[in-house]
Amino acid sequence: MTEAATELRTVTVEREIGYPPEKIWRALTQPHLLQEWLMQTDFVAEPDREFTFRGDWGSVECRVLEVDPPSSLSYTWGAMGLESVVTWTLTPTGSGTHLRMDQTGFRKDQEQAYQGAKIGWRRMIEKLEQVVAEETGA
């Protein structure tokens, strides 16, 4: 096992929002509010509860991991066989809330293995990666 093969990927988005954590918490946990900014869902803020986010492009299978109102919420986020964990952290500031979203994903080797198994074009991706990099100058 190389180090790179076991490395997790994390996406972090942070935002200063001019509203208190309690209000943001409602938007993060109430289905009729969630559907206004994220997706339609049957979310219930209880640990171990399974729920689904439904978009017009497909659905995301989730399970609640941790609920600590109004400061922390996490759930699994599974779409097309790829598993990750989404964690919301709300920290009060003088003028509102520091909102942070972390999404920690599968290992890189698992992701590539999955993509290869799913539609059988892993080799093509590897071939094309180079072409894309050249074309877009990345």
Add this chain to the structure above:
Amino acid sequence: MTPTQDMLFRSLADPTRRALFERLCRDGGQTVAALTAKAGVSQPAVSKHLGILKRAGLVRDRQDGRQTHYSAEVKALRPLLDWTSEMASFWDKRIDLLEDLLKRMDQ
């Protein structure tokens, strides 16, 4: 998975479409007639598959007299190669919507 990635996966999940796209990547742009000659399916079927690839942004077309030329847009594959930046942009847009909602909740 984001809508963009999902659409790319769906578009390339079909073996005939994948073969068409690979041919365009490998051999460069060509006409529908030329693609049909090697595709093993009818021209309407090839056109339909090319239409789906086009909607996913994977190919672009150009009219040349009575012939339509197609070429590959390999740049469209970028979201598949870069899960991290794609998800970051997904959440960024969603949190914009969240902020809009919070404003409306005030009223």
